Amino acid sequence: MSLINRQLRLKTRPEGLVQREDFDLQQHAVPELKDGEILVRVLYLSMDPTNRVWMSDIPQYMPPVAIGEVMRALGLGRVIASKSPHYAEGDLVQGLLGWQDYAVIDDRRRKDYVKLPAHPSVPLPTLLGGCGFSGITAYYGLTEIAPVQVGETLVVSAAAGSVGSIAGQIGKLRGARVVGIAGGPDKCRYLVDELGFDAAVDYKAENWKQALAEATPDGVHVNFENVGGQVMRAVLSRMVNGGRVALCGLIANYTSGARPSDDYSIIIVKRLTVRGFLAFDYPDTPKAVQELVGWVMSGRIKAEETIEHGLENAPVVLNQLFEGNNRGKLLLRVADDV
Amino acid sequence: MSLINRQLRLKTRPEGLVQREDFDLQQHAVPELKDGEILVRVLYLSMDPTNRVWMSDIPQYMPPVAIGEVMRALGLGRVIASKSPHYAEGDLVQGLLGWQDYAVIDDRRRKDYVKLPAHPSVPLPTLLGGCGFSGITAYYGLTEIAPVQVGETLVVSAAAGSVGSIAGQIGKLRGARVVGIAGGPDKCRYLVDELGFDAAVDYKAENWKQALAEATPDGVHVNFENVGGQVMRAVLSRMVNGGRVALCGLIANYTSGARPSDDYSIIIVKRLTVRGFLAFDYPDTPKAVQELVGWVMSGRIKAEETIEHGLENAPVVLNQLFEGNNRGKLLLRVADDV
Numbered sequence: 058m059s060l061i062n063r064q065l066r067l068k069t070r071p072e073g074l075v076q077r078e079d080f081d082l083q084q085h086a087v088p089e090l091k092d093g094e095i096l097v098r099v100l101y102l103s104m105d106p107t108n109r110v111w112m113s114d115i116p117q118y119m120p121p122v123a124i125g126e127v128m129r130a131l132g133l134g135r136v137i138a139s140k141s142p143h144y145a146e147g148d149l150v151q152g153l154l155g156w157q158d159y160a161v162i163d164d165r166r167r168k169d170y171v172k173l174p175a176h177p178s179v180p181l182p183t184l185l186g187g188c189g190f191s192g193i194t195a196y197y198g199l200t201e202i203a204p205v206q207v208g209e210t211l212v213v214s215a216a217a218g219s220v221g222s223i224a225g226q227i228g229k230l231r232g233a234r235v236v237g238i239a240g241g242p243d244k245c246r247y248l249v250d251e252l253g254f255d256a257a258v259d260y261k262a263e264n265w266k267q268a269l270a271e272a273t274p275d276g277v278h279v280n281f282e283n284v285g286g287q288v289m290r291a292v293l294s295r296m297v298n299g300g301r302v303a304l305c306g307l308i309a310n311y312t313s314g315a316r317p318s319d320d321y322s323i324i325i326v327k328r329l330t331v332r333g334f335l336a337f338d339y340p341d342t343p344k345a346v347q348e349l350v351g352w353v354m355s356g357r358i359k360a361e362e363t364i365e366h367g368l369e370n371a372p373v374v375l376n377q378l379f380e381g382n383n384r385g386k387l388l389l390r391v392a393d394d395v
Numbered sequence: 396m397s398l399i400n401r402q403l404r405l406k407t408r409p410e411g412l413v414q415r416e417d418f419d420l421q422q423h424a425v426p427e428l429k430d431g432e433i434l435v436r437v438l439y440l441s442m443d444p445t446n447r448v449w450m451s452d453i454p455q456y457m458p459p460v461a462i463g464e465v466m467r468a469l470g471l472g473r474v475i476a477s478k479s480p481h482y483a484e485g486d487l488v489q490g491l492l493g494w495q496d497y498a499v500i501d502d503r504r505r506k507d508y509v510k511l512p513a514h515p516s517v518p519l520p521t522l523l524g525g526c527g528f529s530g531i532t533a534y535y536g537l538t539e540i541a542p543v544q545v546g547e548t549l550v551v552s553a554a555a556g557s558v559g560s561i562a563g564q565i566g567k568l569r570g571a572r573v574v575g576i577a578g579g580p581d582k583c584r585y586l587v588d589e590l591g592f593d594a595a596v597d598y599k600a601e602n603w604k605q606a607l608a609e610a611t612p613d614g615v616h617v618n619f620e621n622v623g624g625q626v627m628r629a630v631l632s633r634m635v636n637g638g639r640v641a642l643c644g645l646i647a648n649y650t651s652g653a654r655p656s657d658d659y660s661i662i663i664v665k666r667l668t669v670r671g672f673l674a675f676d677y678p679d680t681p682k683a684v685q686e687l688v689g690w691v692m693s694g695r696i697k698a699e700e701t702i703e704h705g706l707e708n709a710p711v712v713l714n715q716l717f718e719g720n721n722r723g724k725l726l727l728r729v730a731d732d733v
Contacts (some may be wrong), residue, residue, distance in 0.1 A: 333663035
């Protein structure tokens with residue numbers, strides 16, 4: 058083959074936002090496949106806050122990406138050549154494909170690469186968003202980690218984002234009063250008018266803590282937390298005694314070098330149960346995906362994506378997550394599906 | 396009656412350790428009882444970290460003690476006069492008696508004052524310690540909040556203190572490997588030699604984090620946390636994925652004016668469940684007390700007390716908790732039981 062594979066390899070660990078210069082754009086010929094290997098054309102890359110964590114060498118749930126290594130990222134791709142009995146040309150696969158045009162995968166690691174129907178019932182971007190790990194994370198957060206009950210108040214932070222937007226809608230399906238926290242009036246209108254949230258609080262507005270109090274007159278029973286920092290502190294201060302927190306992410310901390318000043322004492326004062334979780338822990342995801350696909354196809358859940366283009370732009374596209382520019386799932390389109 | 400009641404009333408909110416000058420020692424004649432009231436001679440006062448929190452006007456689970464108010468404290472006393480059909484002279488009561496020689500109690504608040512057997516089967520100090528709220532807190536922490544299983548590793552901080560010493564022993568009764576963290580070699584020897592802990596780590600020693608790692612070769616499954624700050628961070632860093640934290644107290648923070656720099660991210664990284672709790676939430680305590688009394692009387696649990704004397708010394712005696720001078724339950728003896 059004479060295919061050229063562009064790869065973004067980590068050159069320096071970013072401080073704060075990611076710079077293009079933190080990565081090397083290298084070009085290599087795609088190697089001949091060995092027995093048991095497949096070649097995947099990367100179609101979409103999922104842009105996730107966790108990518109930023111993987112670039113840092115702080116303690117985390119996977120090893121950090123090493124200097125010189127292709128940047129780790131979840132993606133969706135098509136098998137274009139196979140020397141494995143487990144995959145055929147044309148198969149659609151999802152897994153850690155990385156910031157590159159082509160991924161060579163050894164089928165001994167096939168448990169890490171989900172084979173999806175070649176012609177799925179929802180659009181490809183939704184397979185990485187509302188019906189992918191973002192949706193699965195929201196699903197387990199509100200069913201296993203901090204189940205929300207009919208009539209309770211659920212507050213979701215980063216509510217216009219990929220996980221938050223699905224979490225809030227699942228909260229509505231479960232009969233909760235749902236309040237979203239997002240940045241700016243446009244996102245807040247979107248949450249209420251298009252996604253059916255009961256209220257939205259713009260954390261960039263003055264007096265937003267007062268607005269949060271007014272939007273949660275009975276207190277907060279469940280917090281689906283994606284942000285941390287002052288947003289989380291404000292929500293915790295509104296929680297009822299015995300409230301539950303599904304601690305999904307702390308995006309406020311990911312680009313700040315400083316150690317966050319969070320405070321555990323409110324967990325005692327309010328007798329909270331706080332559970333950290335990762336969607337990766339639920340390998341039996343078909344049930345969640347099936348339910349999510351059903352909700353999306355029936356229109357009960359709206360799954361939106363913000364799609365950017367060009368592998369070479371990955372480092373700066375990722376920053377949208379920390380600048381709060383995206384709505385719904387942020388994806389990078391690497392190639393057309395042919 | 397011509398009884399004189401000495402009372403310690405909060406004059407100024409302490410900063411750091413408590414000073415005698417933060418309180419006014421006032422003397423008043425005990426008033427005539429009205430119908431429905433009882434007069435209680437205070438025998439013992441329970442000296443608890445929460446007393447220090449009550450002196451501050453930070454958010455907490457009860458209103459702070461007001462300036463000019465008698466300092467709030469749990470105590471054990473004898474009814475010496477009664478105009479209530481619910482109490483008789485000689486009854487032993489436990490409840491919020493306050494830093495004073497005599498407490499006048501309205502029997503409409505009798506649910507807050509537990510009537511104990513007049514001649515209990517364990518010594519009076521133990522009723523405020525191992526078989527009182529300290530023991531009850533340890534009991535619920537390891538049965539309801541973060542149940543520890545046979546073969547798991549339990550780490551208890553402030554392990555030579557009133558709650559920690561009981562928690563560690565309950566952990567042993569439940570078949571766990573128990574590691575205590577305490578300050579100084581004497582306390583550490585006490586934990587291992589007298590209370591039967593499997594190991595003890597002296598957080599004042601050099602390389603104590605290394606010692607903690609060596610004492611927890613399989614990681615930590617349950618953390619019964621009384622301290623917070625760097626002790627808690629070190630334990631969390633040793634926890635297994637999916638570990639449980641019974642968050643009982645954060646004594647490291649109570650006398651520091653600065654906002655603690657704790658960090659929630661490890662809760663996600665390790666998929667922890669962290670539950671804050673207060674023993675006050677379990678009004679159905681007879682079962683716990685019955686079990687604790689049984690354990691103490693049979694010698695399966697050792698309940699030790701450090702007993703100081705003199706109501707007027709209450710402010711400085713309390714500081715022992717923050718200076719780590721006491722072993723087991725810290726009590727102030729206010730009067731002899733006649």
